[in-house]
Amino acid sequence: MQSYPSKLLEQAVNELAKLPGIGRKTALRMALHLLKRNIADVEAMGNSIIRMRSDIIYCRECRNISDQELCAICSNPKRDHSLICVVEDIRDVMAIENTGQYNGVYHVLGGIISPMNGIGPQELHIDALIGRVNEVNATEVILALPATIEGDTTNFYLFRKLTGFNLVLSTIARGISIGDELEHTDEVTLGRSILNRTPYESVVTRK
């Protein structure tokens, strides 16, 4: 066990080491870096973290992180509010927005069903999704969850909850990444890419 010359330093290292992917050595490097910066900068950093945690709002429609009660996407009248893309967290929203290919709205679950981590459907914003689908008369729900066992479980749970509604339920396409070699692709992905093959015509005519 490393001994620190100062309790204040040790506490700061302990706190920084709680960040994901940060070990004690990196935390110490960060702490020493902070000591070299001026007090106002360090206060700005500490306070911005605290302010973010205490003041952030989740959009009452899609549960995305927001500064207002209704996020910029949900309050945009140009977006198709009957097309809802279900994602795990806000990073997925940012990734899909970056593609510039999607004009619908989102629904952020805040996680996926994972019995191993004690996350059941109650912990997620699933009831809010069902309510929303009902309210806005959604025409399509796209499931854009990770291709893992937890993602598949969540997909299946949502599939059962959403049958009976008059809507199209789809999932994002799984296949070979653009630029990837077939021989280096795992066999499950390759197998699915053959099962879910796309008519060539629809690929070449897509804008």
Next chain:
Amino acid sequence: MQSYPSKLLEQAVNELAKLPGIGRKTALRMALHLLKRNIADVEAMGNSIIRMRSDIIYCRECRNISDQELCAICSNPKRDHSLICVVEDIRDVMAIENTGQYNGVYHVLGGIISPMNGIGPQELHIDALIGRVNEVNATEVILALPATIEGDTTNFYLFRKLTGFNLVLSTIARGISIGDELEHTDEVTLGRSILNRTPYESVVTRK
């Protein structure tokens, strides 16, 4: 440029991305992790960083980080106060303390001379070192600075400042790391390890 759904989140990401070795993606992951923790935990983290920066004290003798005016090493009467080991920063103190092989005291320069980064002798605690050497009648000063051009420059500067004092000036041994293969060692290190060879007798009789 990534657009964030919330200004508060964006500010926190900007601040976290100022930490050394942290890019914007990692900073975002950290911020989302903090949003999932409870408010008290995040406040504890933010405040511990601010408190560390504003309340930390540097030992008036060795300039090491400390909670008191005199650090635990400098106030320990069992340590040899006439033997001073000069290091770049507090991590070096911690590393040498961990070996359990050193019973003298330290002097933390707070950096090394680096004209490229605008760090001259005035920015470092060199005058304090000279004053200390004078005051305690130091018998030996060990230079334990990095084996880089900046380290060598600083060594040479200290060598010139300390000639005239009646003391032994030494540097830590440079050589092949224990467990390293000769063939994989760079030629400068290997060359020095031959020039600075140690009598075998002194190795086997060392406790």
